[in-house]
Amino acid sequence: MSSSNIVLGKNQYGKAENRVVKITRDTDRHEIEDLNVTSQLRGDLTAAHIDGDNAHVVPTDTQKNTVFAFARDGIGSPEEFLIRLANHFTGEFEWITGGRWEAEQYAWERIIANGEEHNHSFVRKGQEVRNSVVTKDGDNIYVISGLNDLTVLKSTQSGFVGYPKDKYTTLQETTDRILATEVSARWRYNNEAVANGSIDFNAVYADVKALLLEGFSEEYSYALQQTLFQMAQKVFNAHPEIDELRFSTPNKHHFVVDLTPFGLDNPGEVFFAADRPYGLIEANFERETISDPGNSWDGIVGFC
Ligand SMILES: O=c1[nH]c(=O)c2[nH]c(=O)[nH]c2[nH]1
Numbered sequence: 001m002s003s004s005n006i007v008l009g010k011n012q013y014g015k016a017e018n019r020v021v022k023i024t025r026d027t028d029r030h031e032i033e034d035l036n037v038t039s040q041l042r043g044d045l046t047a048a049h050i051d052g053d054n055a056h057v058v059p060t061d062t063q064k065n066t067v068f069a070f071a072r073d074g075i076g077s078p079e080e081f082l083i084r085l086a087n088h089f090t091g092e093f094e095w096i097t098g099g100r101w102e103a104e105q106y107a108w109e110r111i112i113a114n115g116e117e118h119n120h121s122f123v124r125k126g127q128e129v130r131n132s133v134v135t136k137d138g139d140n141i142y143v144i145s146g147l148n149d150l151t152v153l154k155s156t157q158s159g160f161v162g163y164p165k166d167k168y169t170t171l172q173e174t175t176d177r178i179l180a181t182e183v184s185a186r187w188r189y190n191n192e193a194v195a196n197g198s199i200d201f202n203a204v205y206a207d208v209k210a211l212l213l214e215g216f217s218e219e220y221s222y223a224l225q226q227t228l229f230q231m232a233q234k235v236f237n238a239h240p241e242i243d244e245l246r247f248s249t250p251n252k253h254h255f256v257v258d259l260t261p262f263g264l265d266n267p268g269e270v271f272f273a274a275d276r277p278y279g280l281i282e283a284n285f286e287r288e289t290i291s292d293p294g295n296s297w298d299g300i301v302g303f304c
Pocket of ligand 1: 160171222223224225251279281
């Protein structure tokens with residue numbers, strides 16, 4: 001049975017992937033901020049979908065222009081920039097009751113020329129990509145920050161033993177292996193801390209990244225699963241303003257190559273770095289008591 005009565009479900013719209021580069025050039029020593037910003041609005045948009053009435057449709061083109069115009073005042077941090085956009089659109093247009101604003105940030109560092117940091121020449125930093133999602137729903141505002149592609153490896157102090165074995169098990173236990181992964185992590189800030197404006201997002205970002213790296217490297221790893229918990233513990237201990245932390249981490253296997261056909265030994269020095277298949281280890285951690293996440297995780301894919 002089909003019905004001709006169709007009602008509009010969840011919807012949002014806007015301009016995706018506005019690539020905005022801001023150069024601050026008050027002095028000869030320029031600063032660069034490089035973002036990929038997506039703006040999407042939510043609200044009373046039924047007439048637009050059902051009747052073709054665009055009276056409530058703030059054009060995606062206007063959303064794009066607003067992103068670039070706001071960059072004129074500086075970006076500061078992706079989170080602050082997105083919060084500004086969220087407050088602007090919901091304040092300017094009464095039927096826009098919320099939305100979702102997302103950014104990736106690409107890091108640059110100064111080129112070293114003749115032993116000195118250059119004033120206005122930069123080279124892209126190759127480590128991770130920073131990201132943030134701000135969701136506004138009425139008066140509630142949620143901030144999730146994170147990073148992708150933080151590739152890390154420890155060449156010892158990792159093992160994997162004690163797992164169940166059946167007739168399909170061929171994996172040998174080891175107490176000394178390479179552990180390598182590409183960390184994707186997202187953390188959600190406590191709603192109250194977001195609302196009272198007390199968070200220095202850039203400082204917390206730098207510290208969380210440093211703590212994740214410390215957590216990965218410091219202790220012996222019994223499994224990537226346990227290492228994720230050690231990384232999470234570091235972050236939660238240092239940052240009361242963070243309520244939740246999610247990980248998605250491929251276990252990038254490194255297999256010891258058999259060199260005996262060539263009359264050579266291989267005491268854990270030559271490895272085949274397999275790109276697939278890979279273990280995929282995902283885990284979410286949160287405090288026992290957390291602020292309401294609302295719908296803030298919607299649309300954040302790649303985590304469990
Ligand atoms: O750290 C690991 N976790 C696993 O779940 C797993 N499974 C596997 O085959 N090797 C590993 N390593």
